[in-house]
Amino acid sequence: MHPTSRRFAANARAAMADPVLQDALARLKAGFRVKRAAAVARLPEFEALKAEARALKDHTLAHLDHYLEAFEAKVVETGGTVHWCRDGAEAKAAVLAICRAAGARTATKGKSMVAEEIGLNDFLEKNGVIPVETDLGEYIIQLRREPPSHIVAPAIHLNRGQVADAFRTAHGGRPPDRDLEEPRVLLDEAREEMRARFLAADVGITGANLLIAETGSTVIVTNEGNGDLTQTLPRVHIVLATIDKVVPTLDDAATILRLLARSATGQELSVYTTFSTGPRRPDDLDGPEQFHVVLLDNGRSAMLGGQFRDMLRCIRCGACINHCPVYGAVGGHAYGWVYPGPMGSVLSPALVGLEQTAKLPDASTLCGRCEEVCPMSIPLPALLRHWREHAFERHLKPARERLGLALWSFAASRPWLYRAVTRLASWGLRRLARGTGRLARVPLAGGWTAARDLPAPSGPGFLDQWRQGKRR
Amino acid sequence: MSDARATILDSVRRALRRGPPPETLRAELDRRMAEPRPNVIPARGKGEPAELIERFAAMATEMSAIIERIPTAAAAPAAVARLLAESGLPPQVAAAPALSGLDWTGAGLSARFGAAGRGDAVSVVPAFRAVAETGTCIVRSGPDAPTTLNFLPDLHVVLVRTADVVGAYEDAWKALRKAGAWPRTVTWITGPSRTADIEQTLLLGAHGPRRLHVLLADGP
Numbered sequence: 001m002h003p004t005s006r007r008f009a010a011n012a013r014a015a016m017a018d019p020v021l022q023d024a025l026a027r028l029k030a031g032f033r034v035k036r037a038a039a040v041a042r043l044p045e046f047e048a049l050k051a052e053a054r055a056l057k058d059h060t061l062a063h064l065d066h067y068l069e070a071f072e073a074k075v076v077e078t079g080g081t082v083h084w085c086r087d088g089a090e091a092k093a094a095v096l097a098i099c100r101a102a103g104a105r106t107a108t109k110g111k112s113m114v115a116e117e118i119g120l121n122d123f124l125e126k127n128g129v130i131p132v133e134t135d136l137g138e139y140i141i142q143l144r145r146e147p148p149s150h151i152v153a154p155a156i157h158l159n160r161g162q163v164a165d166a167f168r169t170a171h172g173g174r175p176p177d178r179d180l181e182e183p184r185v186l187l188d189e190a191r192e193e194m195r196a197r198f199l200a201a202d203v204g205i206t207g208a209n210l211l212i213a214e215t216g217s218t219v220i221v222t223n224e225g226n227g228d229l230t231q232t233l234p235r236v237h238i239v240l241a242t243i244d245k246v247v248p249t250l251d252d253a254a255t256i257l258r259l260l261a262r263s264a265t266g267q268e269l270s271v272y273t274t275f276s277t278g279p280r281r282p283d284d285l286d287g288p289e290q291f292h293v294v295l296l297d298n299g300r301s302a303m304l305g306g307q308f309r310d311m312l313r314c315i316r317c318g319a320c321i322n323h324c325p326v327y328g329a330v331g332g333h334a335y336g337w338v339y340p341g342p343m344g345s346v347l348s349p350a351l352v353g354l355e356q357t358a359k360l361p362d363a364s365t366l367c368g369r370c371e372e373v374c375p376m377s378i379p380l381p382a383l384l385r386h387w388r389e390h391a392f393e394r395h396l397k398p399a400r401e402r403l404g405l406a407l408w409s410f411a412a413s414r415p416w417l418y419r420a421v422t423r424l425a426s427w428g429l430r431r432l433a434r435g436t437g438r439l440a441r442v443p444l445a446g447g448w449t450a451a452r453d454l455p456a457p458s459g460p461g462f463l464d465q466w467r468q469g470k471r472r
Numbered sequence: 473m474s475d476a477r478a479t480i481l482d483s484v485r486r487a488l489r490r491g492p493p494p495e496t497l498r499a500e501l502d503r504r505m506a507e508p509r510p511n512v513i514p515a516r517g518k519g520e521p522a523e524l525i526e527r528f529a530a531m532a533t534e535m536s537a538i539i540e541r542i543p544t545a546a547a548a549p550a551a552v553a554r555l556l557a558e559s560g561l562p563p564q565v566a567a568a569p570a571l572s573g574l575d576w577t578g579a580g581l582s583a584r585f586g587a588a589g590r591g592d593a594v595s596v597v598p599a600f601r602a603v604a605e606t607g608t609c610i611v612r613s614g615p616d617a618p619t620t621l622n623f624l625p626d627l628h629v630v631l632v633r634t635a636d637v638v639g640a641y642e643d644a645w646k647a648l649r650k651a652g653a654w655p656r657t658v659t660w661i662t663g664p665s666r667t668a669d670i671e672q673t674l675l676l677g678a679h680g681p682r683r684l685h686v687l688l689a690d691g692p
């Protein structure tokens with residue numbers, strides 16, 4: 001997928017004027033936020049688990065090479081194959097080669113953000129293997145040929161009418177005027193359509209929430225059961241996972257799993273958590289004959305060495321997205337790539353380059369809500385600030401903004417000048433707002449106010465109040 | 473590919489500003505894996521057996537599973553027969569070979585032992601352990617327990633012996649490690665399949681089973 005993150009401001013304006021999207025975002029806040037808070041409140045050990053999860057992930061990252069080798073050794077020992085891939089192109093080629101060797105025409109797919117990241121579906125389709133998304137949300141957006149708008153709930157931006165339209169177009173051989181009013185009816189139709197494809201697929205491709213070095217297992221977490229049907233029924237199972245997913249032991253996995261669902265959807269645990277280890281055993285009655293792990297770097301090892309290492313603790317729960325006021329206003333597509341919200345604004349510049357995504361780290365008020373709810377204690381606001389600094393240093397900011405900041409720093413280092421200028425500016429802005437308290441346009445800062453309102457100053461500034469307080 | 477392997481490990485080591493870990497460190501990390509220690513276990517994952525059984529039943533019920541207490545595992549076929557009659561389903565089940573010792577015919581059922589196929593509406597499987605913490609059934613695969621039984625049929629019946637109810641996931645790990653070769657699949661099952669992908673409306677019965685019926689048996 002080609003990032004459209006450069007157009008964040010225009011994307012955001014369109015999103016805010018879209019009533020369907022705004023309804024969906026209101027539902028998201030009422031749902032995920034409330035449920036997460038309730039689930040966390042119910043588990044007194046939540047903070048202790050957070051601290052432990054952070055420590056175990058930091059430990060793993062500090063010894064990542066060893067744990068990756070240990071994981072690989074166990075996969076091989078249990079009859080599987082590990083395909084190491086430096087980037088998306090290598091991973092796509094590896095997946096295609098496995099599909100071709102299996103003579104595959106269709107591949108069912110469980111939800112995988114890494115597959116979205118490397119654009120696997122388009123690639124397979126162009127090369128004669130039809131990918132079939134099996135997660136209901138992913139299936140819907142695949143039919144509509146659009147990217148996910150949320151990492152946990154990919155079709156969150158749609159309403160039932162849009163889903164019904166997509167089904168009417170895609171599902172031939174059914175009466176065109178059938179009643180598709182109710183979500184239940186939509187789900188049952190999707191379930192029926194999908195059954196035949198689950199059973200017909202030659203290859204099943206899933207992501208992995210975790211990789212376990214102790215046993216060489218890959219772990220998927222789903223509510224629908226689609227991931228398990230995807231990895232159990234076909235002859236070949238391919239797991240697509242990045243190197244940051246590994247943890248040392250099953251006990252470590254348990255710690256992270258206690259945090260994941262609660263943070264993501266507010267469930268105590270997702271319905272199905274499956275630990276897969278190798279292909280079908282000699283006496284097994286079902287399961288895939290081949291088990292392949294496509295182990296992908298794609299920028300992670302570079303992040304490990306720099307300021308953004310903390311981001312590699314991310315377990316893709318989506319809590320930061322659900323609690324972000326900017327995401328809550330504009331939805332996921334405005335961010336222009338596969339990872340939206342705070343985690344996306346930190347990750348996307350690292351993965352596709354700051355040139356294309358320099359606007360994303362600005363799409364935050366740095367309110368800190370994301371860091372508060374992040375189960376892996378990732379300092380998202382600080383990481384966003386790092387990206388802003390990089391964008392500034394690399395001259396990715398407009399000349400006018402650079403000049404403005406230079407003037408500000410000149411004034412800020414001269415207290416008499418700073419006081420005079422801020423007093424004058426505060427008086428001027430109050431006049432401009434004409435008692436409304438908000439400014440839709442500010443002279444010399446048109447770029448900033450084009451996408452935001454500025455609250456007008458409500459009285460004397462902090463320095464003046466401080467002095468008056470002292471005098472009293 | 474082996475080229476990629478070397479490049480990735482190399483760039484990981486460069487990022488960590490060191491070469492391959494020395495043998496002493498490797499041994500220490502291997503020990504962390506070979507002798508895994510449990511991490512923080514929530515208080516609700518601990519307790520007396522009776523307490524854990526109650527908690528398991530309550531949590532599973534909350535996750536939309538149906539809990540039915542039966543006196544012994546031997547009573548399972550009769551319970552399943554009753555359930556099918558009440559649900560208006562024909563008296564047929566696909567069952568895990570591990571359960572072939574129970575008297576299904578005596579309960580008026582025709583049972584087929586093996587993997588699930590497209591036509592199977594009902595499956596019966598044994599749980600390896602059940603976890604009180606979240607009302608979770610743990611099933612493992614093997615020649616006597618095919619994986620498809622847990623996902624293809626609409627009605628999923630899981631037989632849990634109360635002696636197998638444990639507090640936390642870690643208790644199940646301990647038991648599984650002791651049980652020998654690590655199974656191909658281990659699945660934690662918490663309620664029947666569901667989705668909220670359409671307008672965040674919670675619907676049971678997505679791609680997996682529509683109903684999860686747990687038979688909780690006190691005796692063998």
Ligand code: SF4
Binds near residue numbers: 315316374375376378
């Ligand atoms: S950054 Fe934290 S909150 Fe956001 S998705 Fe990752 S783990 Fe979840």
